[in-house]
Amino acid sequence: MVHPPVPSDTLLPGQSEEDFRGRVEAALAAYLETRRADAAAIGPVFAEAVDALVGFVLGGGKRIRPTFAWWGWQGAGGDPDGPTAAAVLQAISALELIQASALIHDDLIDASATRRGRPTVHVEFAGRHADSGWSGPPARFGAAAAILLGDLALTWADDMYADAGLAPDVVARAADPWRGMRTEVLGGQYLDVLTQATGDDSPGAALRVDRFKTAAYTVERPLHLGAELAGAPPALVSAYRRFGADIGVAFQLRDDLLGVFGDPEVTGKPAGDDLREGKRTLLVALALERAGDGPARAEITGALGDPDLDAAAVERLRGLFGELGAVQAVEQRIAALTGAALDALTTAEIAEPAASALQDLAIRATRRHA
Incomplete structure (x- = not known):
């Protein structure tokens, strides 16, 4: 029907x-x-x-x-x-x-x-x-x-x-982002599950998950879809996709920080849940990379994936992430991705007020508290 x-x-x-x-x-x-x-x-x-x-x-x-x-x-x-x-x-x-x-x-x-x-x-x-x-x-x-x-x-x-x-021609034109988005989010979810199962704690693995599980269907493909619905030229589609991929990853990196440091009253989720679930986020990957073979690494890996991790243990991990410079490194990555995304917007003709709105969305999506 x-x-x-x-x-x-x-x-x-x-x-x-x-x-x-x-x-x-x-x-x-x-x-x-x-x-x-x-x-x-x-x-x-x-x-x-x-x-x-x-x-x-x-x-x-x-x-x-x-x-x-x-x-x-x-x-x-x-x-x-x-x-x-x-x-x-x-x-x-x-x-x-x-x-x-x-x-x-x-x-x-x-x-x-x-x-x-x-x-x-x-x-x-x-x-x-x-x-x-x-x-x-x-x-x-x-x-x-x-x-x-x-x-x-x-x-x-x-x-x-x-x-x-x-219109049928519009549906046909927009088929690629609609189809691609659904496959990418499921593929990204599988990569996330696999990364946790294999214990791959490399930064590259974390960023691959971010790229497909979040960035593609949160920003990149929705922008791509909107562009195709309007019959955008290839140069604009390309600019949108570069912008969307970078802002989408930055959005997820902000989410990762909020999952550890966010206020549950604001985020709606208990603080530290990502740690209890054993999420191999970029924050965790960078902390482990910087910890080397020292005691901090053993402490992080021992806590990661522990469903009974209490508030004191979460607070201890927060301190370690800060001491190891992982938090600052993630913040720097968010800033770099946001800058690259905003630069991408300047490479194509984007009608106002959309051009200004997208710039504003990029800033707010990566500086949010929930």
Whole structure:
């Protein structure tokens, strides 16, 4: 069944960031409401499960991916007041369903208990199982529900994009970034899992994960998608992709620092969770590289991946990362990547106000506190 585009009166965004986020969320809410009816036709219990997915999608988030796609489209000549704006906004809002799928699966893979200050999907459904006294292990049921709902979000992302009402030639033109983005984020997730399993603590391995797990689908491919939707010339696509790859990695490096040093009240996740999960981030890789064969290396490797790591141990690791110069090195890498990204923007003609907006987004994405 093909679902009609969401009514355009919910999709014509103003230029303010807050208004744009609201329009994206309105588009998502309207589309998901039509899909809930499909779920209810299967059965009320499935509709209840879908309600949890809807709550997750609409329960927060910066809407970074649609924002980059929107400005990429405008920078390539897209008209926010033109006749195709509604279709474009619905199409790029579907990026949030890819994000939801990635987060739900990532939380399961990492055994994370909270996301945005709330129980993760697998934890929520394990709790439903336990509270209801159903048979079998609650954790296995929670994992199954998270896998299925994450898959559903990815399926509905394709559906929402296809149902947006874009012209066939536009869909064909934008097929490469849409297809590439979905493959890259899954490939990056696998690289992340493999890196942890093999214990590869090299900086190069950490940066490869950052490049494909985060940068490609957070900034680079959304910009690429927006550019292709507008029919951008190759020079602009190339500039966008260089900008997006660098800012996307810098974004993840900031995330890595926040995972260790961030305020849980602001980030919505316990401080030190990346360490408990054994994440081989660039921060960790550089600390180990600088520690050599000394006692600091043994202390870091002994703590990394310990699910019972307490606050005092996390604080000790924070101190070691600082003493070894790893924190400063990551900050320098963020600054260098941001500078290179901003330089890339100067190599192509980008329409205003998109050019200024992208510069501002680059700075804020890499200096944020959550």
